[in-house]
Amino acid sequence: MDFFASYVVLAEIYVLLALSTNLLVGVVGIFSVSQAAVFGVGAYIVSDFLLTDTMGFLPATAIAIVACVVLNILTTLPSLRVAGDYFVVTSFGIQLLATAGFTNWTEGTGGANGLPGIPPAELFGFQLATTLQYLELSTIAAVLGCLCFWLVMRAPFGRLLRAIREDELAVAAAGKGVLHAKVSAAALAGAYAGVAGGLYATFMSFIDPSSFDLDASILLLSMVVLGGMRTLSGSIIGPFLLLALPQVLTLVALPTSVAAAFRQLIYGVLLIAFMLFRPQGLAGERL
Amino acid sequence: MSYLAVAGVAVNFGGLQALTDTSFMVEQGRITCLVGPNGAGKTTIFNVVTGFLRPAAGSVTFQGQPLVGLRPQAIVRAGIARTFQNLRLFVDLTALDNVVIALPAQFAEEPLGAIFRPLHTARMQARRREEARAVLAQVGLAERANEVVRNLSYGEQKLLTVARVLATGAELLLLDEPASGLAAGALDRVMALLRTLQDSGKTLLVVEHNTRVVQKIADEVLFLHQGQLLAQGAPDRIIADPKLAEIYFGGAL
Amino acid sequence: MLALQLLLNGIVTGCALGVVAVSFALVYATTKIFHVAHAGVYTLGGYVAWSLAVRGVPDPLALVLAMAVCTALGALIQHQLYGRLERRGATHLGILIASLGALAVIQNLIAAVYSANILQFPSAWASRTFGFGGLRLSAAQIATLVISLIAVAAVLWFARATILGKRIRAVASNPFLAEITRLEPRTVHVYVVAIASAVVCLPGVLVPFDLGLQPYGGITPLLTATIAMIAGGIGSLGGAFVLSVVIVVLQNLSLLVMPGEWSIGVTFFIFVIFMLFRPRGLFANA
Numbered sequence: 021m022d023f024f025a026s027y028v029v030l031a032e033i034y035v036l037l038a039l040s041t042n043l044l045v046g047v048v049g050i051f052s053v054s055q056a057a058v059f060g061v062g063a064y065i066v067s068d069f070l071l072t073d074t075m076g077f078l079p080a081t082a083i084a085i086v087a088c089v090v091l092n093i094l095t096t097l098p099s100l101r102v103a104g105d106y107f108v109v110t111s112f113g114i115q116l117l118a119t120a121g122f123t124n125w126t127e128g129t130g131g132a133n134g135l136p137g138i139p140p141a142e143l144f145g146f147q148l149a150t151t152l153q154y155l156e157l158s159t160i161a162a163v164l165g166c167l168c169f170w171l172v173m174r175a176p177f178g179r180l181l182r183a184i185r186e187d188e189l190a191v192a193a194a195g196k197g198v199l200h201a202k203v204s205a206a207a208l209a210g211a212y213a214g215v216a217g218g219l220y221a222t223f224m225s226f227i228d229p230s231s232f233d234l235d236a237s238i239l240l241l242s243m244v245v246l247g248g249m250r251t252l253s254g255s256i257i258g259p260f261l262l263l264a265l266p267q268v269l270t271l272v273a274l275p276t277s278v279a280a281a282f283r284q285l286i287y288g289v290l291l292i293a294f295m296l297f298r299p300q301g302l303a304g305e306r307l
Numbered sequence: 308m309s310y311l312a313v314a315g316v317a318v319n320f321g322g323l324q325a326l327t328d329t330s331f332m333v334e335q336g337r338i339t340c341l342v343g344p345n346g347a348g349k350t351t352i353f354n355v356v357t358g359f360l361r362p363a364a365g366s367v368t369f370q371g372q373p374l375v376g377l378r379p380q381a382i383v384r385a386g387i388a389r390t391f392q393n394l395r396l397f398v399d400l401t402a403l404d405n406v407v408i409a410l411p412a413q414f415a416e417e418p419l420g421a422i423f424r425p426l427h428t429a430r431m432q433a434r435r436r437e438e439a440r441a442v443l444a445q446v447g448l449a450e451r452a453n454e455v456v457r458n459l460s461y462g463e464q465k466l467l468t469v470a471r472v473l474a475t476g477a478e479l480l481l482l483d484e485p486a487s488g489l490a491a492g493a494l495d496r497v498m499a500l501l502r503t504l505q506d507s508g509k510t511l512l513v514v515e516h517n518t519r520v521v522q523k524i525a526d527e528v529l530f531l532h533q534g535q536l537l538a539q540g541a542p543d544r545i546i547a548d549p550k551l552a553e554i555y556f557g558g559a560l
Numbered sequence: 561m562l563a564l565q566l567l568l569n570g571i572v573t574g575c576a577l578g579v580v581a582v583s584f585a586l587v588y589a590t591t592k593i594f595h596v597a598h599a600g601v602y603t604l605g606g607y608v609a610w611s612l613a614v615r616g617v618p619d620p621l622a623l624v625l626a627m628a629v630c631t632a633l634g635a636l637i638q639h640q641l642y643g644r645l646e647r648r649g650a651t652h653l654g655i656l657i658a659s660l661g662a663l664a665v666i667q668n669l670i671a672a673v674y675s676a677n678i679l680q681f682p683s684a685w686a687s688r689t690f691g692f693g694g695l696r697l698s699a700a701q702i703a704t705l706v707i708s709l710i711a712v713a714a715v716l717w718f719a720r721a722t723i724l725g726k727r728i729r730a731v732a733s734n735p736f737l738a739e740i741t742r743l744e745p746r747t748v749h750v751y752v753v754a755i756a757s758a759v760v761c762l763p764g765v766l767v768p769f770d771l772g773l774q775p776y777g778g779i780t781p782l783l784t785a786t787i788a789m790i791a792g793g794i795g796s797l798g799g800a801f802v803l804s805v806v807i808v809v810l811q812n813l814s815l816l817v818m819p820g821e822w823s824i825g826v827t828f829f830i831f832v833i834f835m836l837f838r839p840r841g842l843f844a845n846a
Binding site: 053098105108109113241278280282288290295296 | 588594596641644645648650651653654655656657658660661662663664665666667668669671672675676775779780782783786787790819821822824825827828831835839
Binding site for chain 2: 168175178180183189192193196197200201205207208
């Protein structure tokens with residue numbers, strides 16, 4: 021029971037991350053392999069504040085959100101300003117740089133050994149000690165996250181983003197600022213990553229760079245592609261399916277050294293197969 | 308003070324002079340047609356006036372306000388909107404959404420309003436849809452409002468581009484070949500629409516190839532050739548000019 | 561002296577990365593595809609050569625056979641993946657995601673078969689060192705330098721002088737025109753990716769002689785190479801090569817003042833500087 025509950029908690033946290041990636045990749049159409057890096061920054065900020073007992077879970081998460089918003093705007097800004105494939109380079113660069121930072125800045129991140137003993141989240145004097153209590157928090161967060169995504173996408177803002185993905189010049193000719201809308205989308209994506217970072221760190225009570233590396237970003241991208249671009253349901257289906265995959269793989273009884281590579285291999289195959297045969301994903305719109 | 312004044316505008320693409328020292332004026336309430344052979348710089352003028360292209364030299368003023376250096380969306384807010392030769396509609400959105408998007412200053416065009424005031428957003432959206440429906444009715448597309456654009460006929464799509472510029476609320480409309488590629492019936496609809504727009508107080512600057520259309524709708528014709536304004540005047544005079552006809556039909560080829 | 565040695569090492573590695581950059585730029589200029597799976601081809605070349613070398617195949621022959629495998633892989637990726645996607649009207653983003661998927665597949669297949677540990681070539685000749693007035697170069701470094709320079713010269717000559725090279729440039733400058741004049745851009749694209757894959761196999765095999773093999777070792781070289789391509793100016797193969805050398809030299813010299821883990825930061829910093837001040841690159845065509 022506990023095992024299943026922690027699967028759901030993780031999947032719900034990844035729903036927030038999938039929504040974040042979906043906003044950038046699916047809705048605005050920016051290729052991104054650095055959302056895990058932004059997620060990591062959020063997780064490390066919350067962990068550091070809680071481990072040093074500087075402040076509680078809520079203010080720490082609020083700061084993480086602000087940091088992730090700023091970081092996400094900065095990382096996507098090049099793709100907004102210059103045409104061409106420069107943003108692919110930016111995205112890879114930010115991700116590799118972040119991994120280098122997480123691994124080597126030992127004082128802040130514990131380096132490759134990670135940060136153990138992160139205290140659980142505390143809300144209004146109430147400590148979330150058990151997995152089931154966490155399940156309540158992550159469910160509330162995921163439901164709120166989905167609600168926000170739904171509200172935003174059906175508002176004029178969502179229509180504007182769809183139009184931008186189709187034709188930026190025409191949007192400008194209709195009198196709307198393209199850059200402003202994209203920056204807003206990137207900021208919203210950053211906020212999702214910040215919340216997810218706080219939840220993840222306090223739930224796992226241990227974080228290390230491997231949760232926030234390039235492979236993690238590829239996992240996020242796979243979730244969005246598998247579930248379906250631009251739709252809310254896609255960003256819910258993707259995480260629940262792909263996080264079940266490691267459990268299924270344990271049935272095959274692979275040696276642990278091979279298991280990680282095998283998992284990533286499957287994500288790669290999924291990316292290719294879906295692009296070739298079902299680019300809209302299981303529940304998405306035409307790409 | 309003239310309504311729209313283009314003065315000494317020059318544009319280079321690489322070594323090519325697309326516009327050299329082009330000057331002209333557009334008067335309020337009239338339909339002015341830009342004609343000239345292919346490559347004369349007609350669309351380039353549109354791009355300069357609407358802020359998509361920054362001229363190497365020269366100025367553009369609209370009701371006394373200098374426009375050069377403003378971004379396209381700022382120029383739309385100043386009251387000038389354009390269509391594109393290749394339409395540039397949002398083909399995966401409905402006809403109605405294509406119009407709604409161009410309505411100015413909407414609530415919740417950013418995420419915070421949408422998230423924190425959802426009911427207000429929904430109410431405002433409903434109101435905007437009604438406004439957009441009215442605009443669609445103006446161009447005769449009221450029945451097609453909920454159709455996805457890629458399913459509309461070419462003629463309907465052309466009308467929709469006009470609806471989109473109307474929705475911006477702009478006073479000066481720049482229409483790039485509104486009549487090209489249309490069958491006779493649709494052509495008459497478009498010409499009638501342009502007249503109605505003029506009667507409702509809009510000013511039109513129109514790029515058009517079809518001399519019959521020009522003769523019928525234009526109050527004033529600007530003849531452009533190789534990036535320069537060659538002649539300006541009433542349509543009959545310009546079209547009857549044998550020298551211009553030579554350039555238009557023969558010389559340029 | 562240390563600075564000079566770092567400079568020299570930088571030039572050698574820079575030339576090898578220059579080959580990666582030139583081959584990547586060749587693909588990008590022609591197909592307009594940001595071929596991130598190129599990093600996988602680069603890595604696979606090294607592993608194929610290693611597998612042959614540990615079974616007693618002479619190193620030069622192992623290199624040639626690895627090149628053949630890479631050529632086939634490149635042609636397969638273009639023909640079966642990118643080509644198919646383009647025929648189905650996939651978006652640019654879709655092709656990019658598929659390319660990333662191909663990279664993940666290649667890297668993790670390697671990791672599953674060979675494990676993620678660093679592998680070293682068994683060859684004794686590679687680690688023999690030669691002194692030049694206090695500076696030292698290993699035989700592997702000398703081979704890397706010489707072969708990289710020859711490879712780049714060959715690619716530049718090929719693109720300029722041969723008929724296929726001219727076809728490639730014609731297809732690159734105007735795919736539509738090339739289509740109707742029967743230059744068959746699709747076939748040309750397969751040739752281009754195949755050739756680029758053969759070329760990138762050279763540094764893919766030679767660099768590990770010095771630094772060892774790792775399944776995920778292709779990504780950082782790819783990042784450096786793409787930054788060099790952008791900084792050099794898209795469309796300028798020579799520019800991509802020169803900037804590769806410059807960037808890697810700066811990376812190496814940065815070791816004087818900061819630890820090596822941060823050299824990715826140096827590379828990225830150079831990229832940001834270019835983005836801010838010269839986004840079209842140094843040698844861009846107008």
